[in-house]
Amino acid sequence: MTEPDPAAAPGASPTRRQATVWATAGLAVLAGAGWAWQSRRSDAGDSSAALWQQSFDKPDGTPLDLAGLRGGQGRLVVNFWATWCPPCVAELPMLDRFHQEHAARGWQVLGLAVDTPSSVRKFLAGRPVGFPVGMAGLQGTDLSRALGNAQGGLPFTVVLDPNGRVLHRKIGQLSESDLSHWL
Template identity: 40%
Template sequence: MKKRTIILAVTGLAVAFAAGGFAWRESSRAAPRANQTLNKPATSVASKTEAARTLFASAWPDVQGRSVAMQSYSGKPLVVNFWATWCAPCVEEMPALDTMAKAMPDAQFVGIGVDTNKNIVDFLAKIPVSYPLLVAGHSAISLVQQLGNPAGGLPFTVLVDAKGNVVETILGQVKLDDLSHKIQELTRN
């Protein structure tokens, strides 16, 4: 009887793993590839312009609870990084983005947390970040989708030129050399 139970259990586990693997493979095909520029030819100039307007019309509290209007970041190139404390790739890239923000004063950096204020404050106690962090919670997901990330994946980085135009969006961890080069191009124009 024990042998039969063991055989059934092993068979059940094998079927469960096979089904899980199949489901993962199929969902991976449908998801956008990470660390890729999401600017697609199908994205119209009008929709990018509207997304930029929506971004600059938004306001969220900072970690001290003061409301910060995104409009206050207009006029200079802007790097907007949507992130969360529960997102390992987000947390991993934060120190590098902080270093980049300090080294590139001609560009502004802002992190928009898809998280709670408490989680972000706890995160800052462990990993200090010098650029502003705003607390948007899950309300930021609809903006992320409007900006060209339909799945709402994180991290998600948006590059905005000095005129307020969204020039590039990146899903997944940024490639630091590539991002640095793109920011330098924005600050020269």
């Protein structure tokens, strides 16, 4: 004689219990997938809202209002970097070439320095770039997190479409193939 399963509902057959378990698991998977889809959908459309509200000083002290970069004809590459970050420093010349080669096609590049203003000024005096640089300081870390950089690591790059939606994100050093893919 077999003992009854204490977890089983009285009168429920094993087939009915299995169906209930599978139905519950299926609903959990669907709920999770729906949440993930909605999260990505709203993240792609809304995560850049914080960016457009920012204003930083350029290295020369003039203001850089990021709202002025929105709505252009092309896409905007935003690169978070610091002078003390070797991969950041290594990718700056490539980003500068990309800016020069693709600006006529509407592409914009923006560097946001997560660093001290004096360090950035000194660095750029010896290695200037043709794209605008904003002195974001520690505020840049929070902004990069709002754009999807959960760890706050550098370098971090996002590509936005003319409507401000995030199209691509990359944490770590960029490569020529990343930029080619984004084109």
